[in-house]
Amino acid sequence: MSHPSLRAAGVAALSFVIFAACSRGSSAPAPAPARPPRFADGGDVVEAMRTRYAGKWYKTLTFRQKTSRMLPNGSWKVETWYEAMKVPGRLRIDFEPISAGNGVLYARDSQFVASNGRMIQSGPGINDLLLLGFDVYESTPARTAARLRRQGIDLDRVHETTFEGRPMIVVGARRGDLRRKQVWIDANRLYFVRLLEPTRADSSKVQDIRFVNYEKRGDAWIAPRVEIYNDGKLVFYEDYSDIKTDIPLDDSLFDPTPWKNPKHWMAQR
DSSP: OOOOOOOOOOHHHHHHHHHHHHHTTOOOOOOOOOOOOSOSSHHHHHHHHHHHTTTTSOSEEEEEEEEEEEOTTSOEEEEEEEEEEETTTEEEEEESSGGGOOEEEEETTEEEEEETTEEEEEEEOOOHHHHHHTGGGTSOHHHHHHHHHHTTOOTTOEEEEEETTEEEEEESSOTTOOSSOEEEEETTTOOEEEEEEEOSSOTTSEEEEEEESOEEETTEEEOSEEEEEETTEEEEEEEEEEEEESOOOOGGGGSSSSSSOTTOTTTTO
C-alpha cells in the first residue's frame, strides 16, 4: 500500500442560525466562500506530479527484494526476487536463483513470463505500480492519463481526504466510495501511496496496495516496502534492499529473448 472522512455538510445548521439571527433583527455575517478544489480532474493531478519532479526523478532502479506471501494454510512463503527498472515502462523481475532463468518482464505495454530461460507466455499488460510510482515522472501527462484510463481509473472523479495523518488526493472515486478502482496520492509530496480495487477472485472484496516507509533519494523518493491487503488483512509484502538508482542498465536486459543475459545487473557486481 484510517479511511477517508465524510464531507462535513452544515447546510441545515447554517440555515437555522441565519433564520434565528434574522428573527432577532440582527444581520448574520456572510458565510466564507468555499475553497475551490485544487484539481479539476485526474489529469491535473498527473500533470502536477510530473511538473514537481521533472528532471529530478531517477531513470533506473535496481534492488534485491524479500517477498513474503501468505499461503492458504496461514503460513508465510518467503522468496528472493531481483528487480531492475528503466522508466518509462520497463521492469524486469528475476526469481532466485537467477541462473534458473525464471521471471517476469514488463515492456512495450506487454507482460512476458520466462521459465527455464525461455518465454512461455506473453500478452498485453501494464504494471499499475510501475505506472503510478515511477513512469508518471518521466512520461508525458497525456500518455500517463491515457494509460490510467486504460487501466480502469476514472479521471473525472477526484476528491481530497487524509490517510494516516497525511493529506491525500484520491483519483477514481467519489468521497466514501472505497470499492471502485482508485489511486491515492500524497497531496504535499505528490507521490503514490495507495491503489484500491476489487480483487480478481471476488469483486465484493477490496485489494489495497500500499507504498510505505518512503525515504529520500536525492530530490526524489522511494518506498522500500510494499504491502498488499485483502479486505484489511495483510497477505503479501515486499522489502527492498541493496537499492541503487541511476546506474547504467543495458537495453537488452528488457528484451524478452533471450532471457538469460550476460549483461544482467547482478552479473556486473
